[in-house]
Amino acid sequence: MSSPEPNENTAPTRFPKLLQNWISLIGAVFAMGSIFAFLLLFAIELFLPHSNPYMGILVYVVAPLCFFAGLLLIFVGLWAQRYEKVSPRLHIDLTRPRDRRLLVGFALCALLFLLATAFGSYQTYQYTDSVQFCGTSCHVPMHPEYTAYLHSPHARVACVDCHVGAGAEWYVRSKLNGVHQLVDVVTGNIPRPIETPVKNMRPARDTCEQCHWPERFIGSIDRTYYHYLSDATNTPFAVRLLLKVGGGGDNGPPSGIHWHVSQGEKVEYIATDAQRQVIPWVRVTNIATGNTTVYRDKKFHDDPAKFEIRTMDCMDCHSQPSHRFLSPNEATDTAITAGLIDHSVPSVKANVVAALIAPYQTTDEAMQKIASNLHTAYPQLASVDGLVAETQQLYRDNFFPEMKTDWRTHPDNIGHKISAGCFRCHDGNHKTDDGKKMIPADNCNQCHTILAQGSGDQLKQLNTDGTDFVHIDAPYLEFSCINCHTGAVSK
Ligand code: HEC
Ligand code: HEC
Ligand code: HEC
Ligand code: HEC
Ligand code: HEC
Ligand code: HEC
Structure with missing residues (x-):
């Protein structure tokens, strides 16, 4: 040719x-x-x-x-x-x-x-587009979120459904973000832990509300929280709550916990810290009348205009819908309740929490020390190897020293026991300037009815008017729960 x-x-x-x-x-x-x-x-x-x-x-x-x-x-x-x-x-x-x-x-x-x-x-x-790509291709940085995701109710929802969504503006934004992230991974310039909340997360309206929308929320949820005290007998301590989730429209008047995202009202707030844990100023606007009510923490005198005013949405309460890192206390309680850790082993609750919580630099170090600590605590126990394996698994699922990530860096705002959550606003300090109205905080049965407490059959004796909370001896009304409950050993 x-x-x-x-x-x-x-x-x-x-x-x-x-x-x-x-x-x-x-x-x-x-x-x-x-x-x-x-x-x-x-x-x-x-x-x-x-x-x-x-x-x-x-x-x-x-x-x-x-x-x-x-x-x-x-x-x-x-x-x-x-x-x-x-x-x-x-x-x-x-x-x-x-x-x-x-x-x-x-x-x-x-x-x-x-x-x-x-x-x-x-x-x-x-x-x-796949979960494998998002979760595993830049292995170390996404490992914590991916692991937590696999254990979440959203394990079958693709990462991109919450993190990207549709629409031209977000299309461009996410393009820029993707390139930026790739550069970060290549240059090793990854923040540890990855910051939360995500600063430019899409509004819930376009993500969560593709699948759950306020008009469809109905009624209350009956949920039991199982715990074990850190005493020698691991005394069971369970609370059964009726959470007044409520609804936002189609099924009755907006009420209950989801009132904050109902269509009739807009709740706005400012936070003075990056993690949005301190909220000194809240404004409620009635959308039909335009009337506003401002609640302010009495210690806060700054001009609200100096801060970013955010509209409250799903993520302000459901801050970890897919990436929840369990506290050592909760991880251990869950494993005992599921029968993975033997409840009859003396002080097993306290010892497992102590093994999880010790400061470790790497996961490998944690694996070795968890084993040696538990072997030291239980020299005679025949099933100690099983206990070690289970504790190591709890650690791998919830603690990520390489990314400096665990429950402390990623607080869940859904409750009020180990992070301020609802009590960021419902703490009795948020009042109107004339002092006449307060964000409700005077009653433990405001957001949930305590149906029953105790263990075994006691949990079936329901009191629909709500019982008083029976705490251990420690006073629980004088202080905020988070003053004593850190997620590890309670003070
Ligand atoms: C159900 C929705 C949902 C799904 C599915 C989801 N995420 Fe998230 N993700 C969130 C929310 C909400 C936040 C926290 C945003 C905030 O507080 O502003 C978040 C935060 C993050 C963060 C920041 C650090 C942190 O933990 O807050 C990373 C990284 C992340 N997600 C990665 C992933 C990966 C990887 C997947 C898939 C394996 C995934 N996400 C799936 C909703 C989701
Ligand atoms: C692509 C659809 C989809 C998206 C988007 C989505 N979810 Fe979900 N969500 C689900 C499914 C499916 C379940 C599991 C339902 C079940 O277990 O009955 C669920 C369950 C939940 C639950 C109940 C968890 C439990 O403990 O029972 C909450 C709370 C929740 N989602 C909040 C959110 C929030 C907040 C967002 C936005 C950040 C979101 N979801 C985005 C599909 C979605
Ligand atoms: C004021 C805080 C708050 C806000 C805002 C909020 N939720 Fe919830 N939501 C809760 C609480 C508390 C529960 C009870 C379940 C629990 O404790 O995990 C709940 C339960 C749920 C459930 C499971 C129960 C059900 O009715 O199916 C879903 C799904 C859910 N929320 C989605 C959303 C979505 C989507 C948004 C935004 C449109 C939203 N939530 C806004 C606090 C909130
Ligand atoms: C950003 C501040 C803020 C946070 C965080 C917050 N709330 Fe509220 N909440 C309010 C305000 C403001 C009101 C309404 C006060 C009023 O009546 O004007 C309210 C009202 C309520 C009501 C009464 C609704 C009704 O039927 O009228 C319930 C129940 C409630 N909140 C539950 C919760 C729960 C549960 C959480 C945590 C998961 C929570 N709130 C987190 C600000 C907040
Ligand atoms: C502003 C609403 C609100 C008020 C007021 C409130 N709670 Fe709660 N509480 C919640 C929510 C929401 C949860 C669910 C947290 C979750 O699903 O993880 C919860 C969970 C609990 C739990 C179970 C936590 C666990 O891990 O075992 C107890 C116990 C409890 N509350 C006690 C109280 C007591 C006692 C008071 C009064 C001092 C009180 N609550 C006031 C919203 C509230
Ligand atoms: C003065 C300190 C203090 C305050 C305030 C306090 N607690 Fe406790 N609480 C404790 C101690 C100590 C224990 C026993 C822990 C153990 O034995 O592991 C405990 C045990 C518990 C338990 C069962 C075991 C566990 O670790 O989950 C629950 C549930 C509980 N408290 C909920 C609350 C709630 C909800 C509040 C806020 C309304 C609260 N506590 C406020 C000190 C306190």
Whole structure:
């Protein structure tokens, strides 16, 4: 197909000058492939209901890079051709059967390459959209969130459903974010722990409310919280609550806990710390009348306009719907309740919590020391190896020293026992300036009815008017729960 001396007279089919050498030709196919992949990915992005941040990297970084690599090859080929580095030059004479065969072969290969590009782009798209990609591809940084996610009620909801969602504005934002994150991972510049709350998280309206929306909330939830005291007998201590979750519209007047996100009212607040744990100012606006009520902590005299005023949404209470790191106390209680840790082992509650809570630098160190500590605590116990294995599992599921992540760095705002949660506002200190109204905090049965307390059959004796909370000897009304309950050993 090529001849050292081109014979002008036989007028072979001449390729454009550009493509008279193999290098440029391959470069051209490569460049075409990347344009093709770009268009295809772009179309996928445009027409699918949501896209994910990493797609942006493929579309706007990887595909153009391949395109430029193709261009570069073309120029290298031209340069080589010019200085006779590649000889012989490429000439195709379609009258020659060998040339025809070669050309068809080349065209087939090029077509195959394009098809492979299309298939590859689509596969890559699917992969970057998957939970495996988000959760495991930059292994260490996402490990805590991914592990917690697998144990959450949302384990079958894709990361992108909450973190990206649909719409043009967020599309662009998430593109920028994805590139930014990739740079962080490559340069090792990852915050440890990854900050929470996520600063530019999409509003709940567009994420959570795709699947749960306030108008559909109904009624109350009956939930039992099982605990064990840190005494020698691991005394059971359970509380059965009827949580007045309430509803927001279609099924009756807005009421109960979900009143905050009902359609009739807007609740706004300012927080003076990055984790939104200190909330000294709250404003409620009745949407129909426009009337506002401002509640203020009496110690707060600053001008609210100096702070970001946020509208309360799902994530202000459900701060860890998918990434909840259990406190050592809760992790141990859950394992005892599930029968994974033997309740009859003396002081097992206290010893497991102590083994989990000791400061460890790495997970490996924790694994070794948990084993040695429990072996020291129970030299005679036959089942100690099982206990060690279970405790190590609890640790791996909830503690991530490599990312400095555990329940302390990621508080759950749903209750009030180990993080301020509801009591950030419902603490008796948030009043209107005239002192006449207060954010309700005077009654333990405001948000839940304590149906029963104790253990075994006692938990079935329900008192629908609500019983008083029976605490241990420690006074629980004079202080906030978090003054004593840290999630580890209570003071
Ligand atoms: C049900 C919705 C939902 C799903 C599904 C979900 N997340 Fe999240 N994620 C959240 C919320 C809400 C936050 C906290 C945002 C806030 O408080 O502002 C968060 C926070 C994070 C954070 C920041 C650190 C932290 O723990 O607060 C990371 C990292 C993260 N998610 C990764 C993931 C990964 C990886 C997946 C999939 C394996 C995933 N998320 C799935 C809702 C979700
Ligand atoms: C793609 C759909 C989807 C999205 C988006 C979603 N969820 Fe869920 N959520 C579910 C499913 C499915 C369940 C499990 C329902 C069940 O167990 O009955 C669930 C369960 C829950 C529960 C109950 C958990 C429990 O302990 O029973 C809460 C609370 C919740 N979601 C809050 C949220 C919040 C807050 C967001 C936004 C950050 C969110 N969800 C986003 C689908 C979703
Ligand atoms: C004022 C705090 C608060 C806000 C705001 C809030 N929730 Fe809840 N939600 C709760 C509490 C408390 C429960 C009771 C369950 C629990 O303790 O885990 C609950 C229960 C739920 C449940 C499970 C019960 C059910 O009725 O299906 C879902 C789902 C849920 N919330 C979703 C949402 C969504 C979506 C939003 C935003 C539109 C939202 N919540 C806003 C506090 C809140
Ligand atoms: C940002 C501040 C804030 C947080 C956090 C907060 N609330 Fe509220 N809550 C309010 C305000 C303000 C009101 C209404 C006061 C009024 O009547 O004007 C209210 C009212 C309520 C009501 C009465 C609703 C009704 O039927 O009228 C319940 C129940 C309630 N909150 C439960 C909770 C629970 C449970 C949590 C924690 C999961 C919580 N709140 C967290 C500010 C907050
Ligand atoms: C502003 C609403 C609100 C008020 C007021 C309130 N609680 Fe709660 N409480 C909650 C919510 C919401 C939960 C559920 C937390 C969860 O699901 O993890 C809860 C959970 C609990 C639990 C179970 C926690 C556990 O881990 O065992 C106890 C016990 C409890 N409350 C006692 C009290 C007592 C005692 C008072 C009065 C001093 C009180 N509550 C006042 C909202 C409230
Ligand atoms: C003055 C300190 C103090 C205050 C305040 C306090 N507690 Fe406790 N609480 C304790 C101690 C100490 C224990 C016993 C812990 C043990 O034996 O492991 C305990 C045990 C408990 C238990 C059972 C065991 C456990 O660790 O979960 C619950 C549930 C509980 N408290 C809820 C609350 C709630 C809810 C509040 C706020 C309304 C509160 N406590 C306020 C000191 C306090």
